[in-house]
Amino acid sequence: MSQAVKCLILLAVIALLFVTELIPLAVTATAGAIACGLLGFIPAKTVFSGLSNSTVVLFAGMFIVGAAMFYTGLAQKIGNTVVHFCGSGENSLM
Incomplete structure (x- = not known):
């Protein structure tokens, strides 16, 4: 079986898991990326290299700070x- 067929089968399984949500979506996405690296579809170094971008790290930090702001009130x-300062009307808030 060629690499392309194996990759398509893996994609179909991941898509099925996304649609049915048998396991949490974050676990499905992470497992799909790891499976691509382990099966040799992409080099192991590049599996999570996109997460090392400074913009991605900034957004992750913003999510944490935002969640903490909602949690604490x-x-x-x-x-x-x-x-209170701007008024309750739409025009004054804009």
Whole structure:
């Protein structure tokens, strides 16, 4: 069986797992990337090389800070303060 056929089979399995959500989506995506590296479809060095980009790291940090702001209630307090100073109308908030 050629590499292309193996890759298409792996893609079909990953797509099926994405659609059915039998396992969590994050695990499915990570397992798909690891499987591509282990089966030799892509070089092992490049499996997660896209995650080393500084923009990706910045977004990950922003997600963590944003989640912490919602968890502690700081986001609600900031929203209330902005509405208090600017007014509750659409035009004044813009």
